[in-house]
Amino acid sequence: MSTSTKPDISIFFPVYKDESTIRTVTGKAISICTELANKFEIVIVNDCSPDRSGEIADELAAQHDFIKVIHHPENMGYGAAVKTGLNNARYEWICLTDGDDEYDLNDLRKLIKFKDAYDLIITFRYKKIYSNKRIFISAIYNKLLRWLFRTNYRDISTGLRLVKKELIEDLQLITNSPFIGAEITIKSMLKGYRVGEVGIQTFPRTVGSGSSTSFRNIYLTIKDMLRVRKEIFSDHYDLPDNRQRS
Ligand SMILES: Nc1nc2c(ncn2[C@@H]2O[C@H](COP(=O)(O)OP(=O)(O)O)[C@@H](O)[C@H]2O)c(=O)[nH]1
Numbered sequence: 435m436s437t438s439t440k441p442d443i444s445i446f447f448p449v450y451k452d453e454s455t456i457r458t459v460t461g462k463a464i465s466i467c468t469e470l471a472n473k474f475e476i477v478i479v480n481d482c483s484p485d486r487s488g489e490i491a492d493e494l495a496a497q498h499d500f501i502k503v504i505h506h507p508e509n510m511g512y513g514a515a516v517k518t519g520l521n522n523a524r525y526e527w528i529c530l531t532d533g534d535d536e537y538d539l540n541d542l543r544k545l546i547k548f549k550d551a552y553d554l555i556i557t558f559r560y561k562k563i564y565s566n567k568r569i570f571i572s573a574i575y576n577k578l579l580r581w582l583f584r585t586n587y588r589d590i591s592t593g594l595r596l597v598k599k600e601l602i603e604d605l606q607l608i609t610n611s612p613f614i615g616a617e618i619t620i621k622s623m624l625k626g627y628r629v630g631e632v633g634i635q636t637f638p639r640t641v642g643s644g645s646s647t648s649f650r651n652i653y654l655t656i657k658d659m660l661r662v663r664k665e666i667f668s669d670h671y672d673l674p675d676n677r678q679r680s
């Protein structure tokens with residue numbers, strides 16, 4: 435790839451109880467961006483983490499001027515953190531990942547290859563390396579979403595993805611829960627954007643445990659799923675410009 439064809443990339447990740455992995459993820463983001471990007475930045479959103487994630491993020495930002503940190507004054511949820519990150523990312527392509535180092539940012543090489551073919555490139559896990567309970571919840575969730583929104587995606591809300599900033603500006607995202615990944619994918623597809631899927635492997639946490647399938651997050655995700663379904667399949671959604679319904 436010649437320098438001129440390299441894209442400008444924002445890498446964004448939320449942190450919440452990620453004090454033990456935030457430096458690693460940042461280091462990996464810097465090395466992959468140095469290789470793949472023309473210009474780049476790293477955006478970290480601290481969702482009022484009770485551990486040292488926020489302080490470490492600030493230390494990193496003090497060391498590198500391409501790192502930007504945003505602190506939520508209170509815990510607002512994974513989806514809210516993603517929206518903050520997306521709204522504060524400035525470059526043409528935004529790569530989303532998680533602060534817990536479960537994804538390998540080297541996979542950005544695979545995703546970026548398709549930047550001319552797609553507007554949003556999501557990922558699916560070849561193998562879900564989780565507990566049986568978590569695999570079951572994930573299978574039901576994906577099946578339910580395929581049925582409710584008539585989509586075909588294998589794995590609609592994996593955290594690693596690459597999205598064009600322009601697309602995000604055209605979506606009105608309304609969820610604050612982990613449903614956000616699905617909301618982005620579904621709304622993009624329905625508006626006619628090109629959504630691609632790339633297979634990846636994940637590397638389960640060695641510290642702590644994931645919270646996306648906690649009782650509270652499942653409850654909030656289901657609530658948002660129904661809210662977005664109602665919003666989309668209504669006579670008010672995505673009306674032509676200057677057209678209104680009473
Ligand atoms: N904003 C926000 N982010 C969270 C919260 N819980 C987890 N995260 C972030 O989301 C990422 C993935 O969360 P995790 O619990 O590992 O989800 P899982 O990998 O789907 O089980 C973590 O790296 C955290 O940075 C939360 O309550 N609020």
Ligand SMILES: [Mg+2]
Pocket residue numbers: 532534536644
């Ligand atoms: Mg995780």
